[in-house]
Amino acid sequence: MKAITLNSKTLGSLLLTDVQDRPCESGEVKVGIKAAALNHRDEWCRKGLYPNIQDGIVLGSDGAGVVLEVGDSVNLNLVGKEVIINPAINWGDRQEVQSKNFEILGMPRNGTLSEQVIVPADRIKLKPEHLSFEEAAALPLAGLTAYRALFYQGQLKKGDSVLITGFGGGVAQFAFQFALNAGAKVYASSSKENKRDLAKELGAVDVFDYTEDHWTEQALASSGGFDLIIDSAVGDSLNNLIDVAKPGGKIVFYGATKGNPSELTARKIFWNQLKLMGTTMGSDQDFENMVQFVKENKIKPIIDQVFSFQEAIQAFDRMKEGEQMGKIVLTP
Incomplete structure (x- = not known):
């Protein structure tokens, strides 16, 4: 064969x-x-x-x-x-x-x-x-990773403000669709205009170009801060995510394509009671739940x-x- x-x-x-x-x-x-x-x-x-x-x-x-x-x-x-x-x-x-x-x-x-x-x-x-x-x-792989990040680690609730970074990749697109179908207010970031346009077309409240110097100010003005952020880059951009997370918010990352941050604004993390969590693919129960969620919501x-x-x-x-x-x- x-x-x-x-x-x-x-x-x-x-x-x-x-x-x-x-x-x-x-x-x-x-x-x-x-x-x-x-x-x-x-x-x-x-x-x-x-x-x-x-x-x-x-x-x-x-x-x-x-x-x-x-x-x-x-x-x-x-x-x-x-x-x-x-x-x-x-x-x-x-x-x-x-x-x-x-x-x-x-x-x-x-x-x-x-x-x-x-x-x-x-x-x-x-x-x-x-x-x-x-x-x-x-x-399977991307859907399972996104589902666990949102629902097990992120404990997503209806009405939460969610930022999906790097919209366009496999996990990010599933996280975006899953969050929308769960009743969240979903935002997306991408360096590509066509990907930001598609996110808006699919239902994003707002989109941001993370290569722009003042994107965090735009994001805060638009959203008031995020209850949950799903990210795969980390690197020095992690401090930007800390800046736009609401007090008590969560940042869940499933990769580190930009490597480790050169410095970390630790004071903002503890003062704002933020939760930083790593995640991977999920358990058999996560997979079962993910497939059922896709079926019920007819997600493609x-x-x-x-x-x-x-x-x-x-x-x-x-x-x-x-x-x-x-x-x-x-x-x-």
């Missing part, structure tokens, strides 16, 4: 090649992939910046398809079902934090950028009927572009450039 593997010796460090198939073992299912989506971790793997990098591994964490085969102890009625895959493996028993054995599908075990993938049977959920395979494939992921497996390098390069609006999807 054809699959996109990591190969540091080839142009673009990707290779579309034949990989060996195998039967399901006990407790596993084989899913015929109809669509798979990229995440930034796939690009980090391509660059060699992710732990336990191994050439020859099939990349990809997000996927949707049809169950082709089940192993022993798995319900035969699953065969033929349309499903999405939860890429969070071995989260563990604690809702508060992942276990030491936690891993994400696609490195170090084979992932979804393949015509077929074998996963533990408890990693699949029935595909929401209102979603196409391409839309469903875009949901924003798809940037769909590529074929043969166009994998172009798809990865588009992610690297950071120009996408929504999720990049590949189909076999």
Whole structure:
């Protein structure tokens, strides 16, 4: 079967090649992939910046398809079902934090950028009927991360003022849509005018260009401050977020693409009773809740572009450039 593997010796460090198939073992299912989506971790793997990098591994964490085969102890009625895959493996028993054995599908075990993938049977959920395979494939990793950031860590409530930074990326677009559907007053920031325009079109109360010197003043004038801020950059911009958080507010970050801040305005944090929280992908319960929330609210992921497996390098390069609006999807 054809699959996109990591190969540091080839142009673009990707290779579309034949990989060996195998039967399901006990407790596993084989899913015929109809669509798979990229995440930034796939690009980090391509660059060699992710732990336990191994050439020859099939990349990809997000996927949707049809169950082709089940192993022993798995319900035969699953065969033929349309499903999405939860890429969070071995989260563990604690809702508060992942276990030491936690891993994400696609490195170090084979992932979804393949015509077929074998996963533990408890990693699949029935595909929401209102979603196409391409839309469903875009949901799992980013949707799960956004859901946990908003509802478990952020304790979002109806009427809260929420700022989603870096609108346009996968997690940010889901956080934006989830917050809107939860009845929050949602604001967004982006350095790209077209992304700010789309956020307004989708229902943002206001939008801000975080590259402008006085964007924090504009944000405070517009919102009065934010109850909750969802961010993936950190770096020195963290102090700007501290400035626009309401007293008692929360800042939840799921990445640190700008690295660590060179200094921190600690006095504002303790005086304003702010909560700074890190978050990752979520637990199995978070995934269950996220899928149900998507179903109930008929939420559809924003798809940037769909590529074929043969166009994998172009798809990865588009992610690297950071120009996408929504999720990049590949189909076999």
